[in-house]
Amino acid sequence: MAQERKAEISRKTNETDIKISLHIGSLESSDEQKIDINTGIGFLDHMYHALAKHGKWSLTLVCKGDLHIDDHHTAEDTAIALGMAFKKALGEPRGIKRFGHAYCPLDEALSRAVVDISGRPYATVDLGLKRERIGTLSCEMIPHVLQSFITAAGLTVHVDVLRGDNDHHKAESAFKALAVALREAVSRTGSNDVPSTKGVL
Numbered sequence: 001m002a003q004e005r006k007a008e009i010s011r012k013t014n015e016t017d018i019k020i021s022l023h024i025g026s027l028e029s030s031d032e033q034k035i036d037i038n039t040g041i042g043f044l045d046h047m048y049h050a051l052a053k054h055g056k057w058s059l060t061l062v063c064k065g066d067l068h069i070d071d072h073h074t075a076e077d078t079a080i081a082l083g084m085a086f087k088k089a090l091g092e093p094r095g096i097k098r099f100g101h102a103y104c105p106l107d108e109a110l111s112r113a114v115v116d117i118s119g120r121p122y123a124t125v126d127l128g129l130k131r132e133r134i135g136t137l138s139c140e141m142i143p144h145v146l147q148s149f150i151t152a153a154g155l156t157v158h159v160d161v162l163r164g165d166n167d168h169h170k171a172e173s174a175f176k177a178l179a180v181a182l183r184e185a186v187s188r189t190g191s192n193d194v195p196s197t198k199g200v201l
Contacts, residue, residue: 096195
């Protein structure tokens with residue numbers, strides 16, 4: 001029986017206090033997803049919920065941050081902590097596909113995500129957002145959230161919005177595309193090998 005991919009992370013700084021419980025599910029799993037997110041930033045909660053829902057994760061994420069200053073520390077630190085939790089839950093990348101890609105539309109917006117669970121952090125994120133903020137989340141923080149998660153998780157990822165007019169749609173389609181690509185990359189192959197010619201990742 002395959003080992004359950006779960007992790008709990010607590011990360012406390014002078015700026016944020018974060019607690020995360022993550023279970024990376026599988027397409028074959030019949031377990032009910034449980035998603036409970038509260039960062040104090042509504043649109044950020046919405047994006048993390050989309051990532052968990054379409055990535056087949058159960059996720060509890062609670063953050064008490066210094067929102068009286070601005071949204072930066074809460075957005076960045078939750079992304080770092082979530083990346084740490086993802087890496088811990090996945091464990092040694094044996095018996096997984098390693099690579100994944102997805103295209104996800106949301107009305108007029110279309111995004112593409114390509115993932116390599118490489119152990120080498122590299123992020124290219126191009127969302128083409130134009131507004132200053134969506135809700136109370138600064139638009140400049142949205143690609144930074146993705147970059148911070150990708151780096152902390154030790155992934156190589158390219159996320160691009162290929163077309164779109166509405167910034168809410170563009171951002172959400174990008175998170176959904178990343179979720180579906182990750183779901184493919186972590187899917188089990190039935191073997192126990194490390195998917196690398198090096199023998200390690």
